[in-house]
Amino acid sequence: MTLYTLNPHLRFVRRTDDEVLISRGSRSVYAELLRDDAGGGVLADLLERLRTCADEDELASWARESAPGVSLDVPAVLSHLAQRGIVVPAGSDPAHTHLRTVFPASSAPDDALRDSVVTVMGDGTLADTLAGQLATSGATEAGATLRRVPAPAPDDVPEELFTGATLVVVALDRPDSTLLHALNDTALRGKTPWLPVYFDGGEGVIGPTHVPGESACHLEFELLTDSSVGFTGHMLELRHARDAHGPAATPPPHQVQIVSGLAIEAVVAHLVGSDRITSGRAVRFDFERMEIDYQDVMRLPRCPACGPQRAPYRNPFL
Ligand SMILES: [Zn+2]
Known part of the structure; x- marks a missing residue:
């Protein structure tokens, strides 16, 4: 099972439990506000958890313990974050990850x-x-x-x-x-x-x-x-x-x-x-x-x- 971790080329700033500001640097043109519109209250904690690598099972276990009242579709969330380049497979080549980060997904x-x-x-x-x-x-x-x-x-x-x-x-x-x-x-x-x-x-x-x-x-x-x-x-x-x-x-x-x-x-x-x-x-x-x-x-x-x-x-x- 694939281990994921936060993209090491990005900077994460926690604004609220449901909002995280993501950029490459303080003056970078790449900046976006990642927000959980459903207001589950776990988005910032989830990204915090992914500072160390975790696979789907470990993340699901973490969600059950940390947010017992929240229904979290871990595979879907991981897939979404990986598609946007916010998390990457652990051990990815840093230069290759850099290319994928610098050039937009499109x-x-x-x-x-x-x-x-x-x-x-x-x-x-x-x-x-x-x-x-x-x-x-x-x-x-x-x-x-x-x-x-x-x-x-x-x-x-x-x-x-x-x-x-x-x-x-x-x-x-x-x-x-x-x-x-x-x-x-x-x-x-x-x-x-x-x-x-x-x-x-x-x-x-x-x-x-x-x-x-x-x-x-x-x-x-x-x-x-x-x-x-x-x-x-x-x-x-x-x-x-x-x-x-x-x-x-x-x-x-x-x-x-x-x-x-x-x-x-x-x-x-x-x-x-x-x-x-x-x-x-x-x-x-x-x-x-x-x-x-x-x-x-x-x-x-x-x-x-x-x-x-x-x-x-x-x-x-x-
Ligand atoms: Zn010519």
Whole structure:
């Protein structure tokens, strides 16, 4: 018989015997008031009891002793609380439970992640860290499969690297515009969503998540990035100089952990269908200025990379 306990990612505040305020933290957007409208007077005590795990029989025994005058359908109550994620099976993987808590029941993270395939592409420390964090994110417990592949040469990107993937995460220790454009072309041909994550010196860039046919491709992202750069200083020259070399060093591990962690949030949000973080925008973590910036990315009407794949928007008779 399954043992249940309170969801360890939630905070419980007893208001009355029949009302318990549930949230993830004092400023969390996830907050609800759980109330027993029938006024049985045992709801708060029941949740208090579930601070230590109990199965149906133990809970029924507790109810008979603690509330002899109350008729409590223990299996139905436990099922209801478990369905809402308020109680979880004892011993559940904390990361998996976290996923189920963060994403509302309507998005059913387990259904979305089951059978999904995430490919992490890259050879450096960011790709290593990202693959490791993804493996412990709870995604695999929910049924996702993780694949790890090396970064290909820009002039020889095998289609198989994208084939069968639900999402390809390209993680680079330094920007490689040529490679990213080659990967963009391959992803567009196979209509495979992908997410670039890379370091540009003291800045970590996460996203945007490119979904062929739905959102801007990587060429549009680059063009719009250039269009937002003022013609002062050496910024454009530094971005596009052909004979540049370096930096050769890998980014500091603590910065890699931060950028990788943000990318994991973006990956999981994309897989469960939540439109946030890097959907239509990139997140830039600037370690030199200690700033986080969000760069929204529009679609260009005549993008030379993905434009040919779009449905014609001109009236064919004009
Ligand atoms: Zn495009």
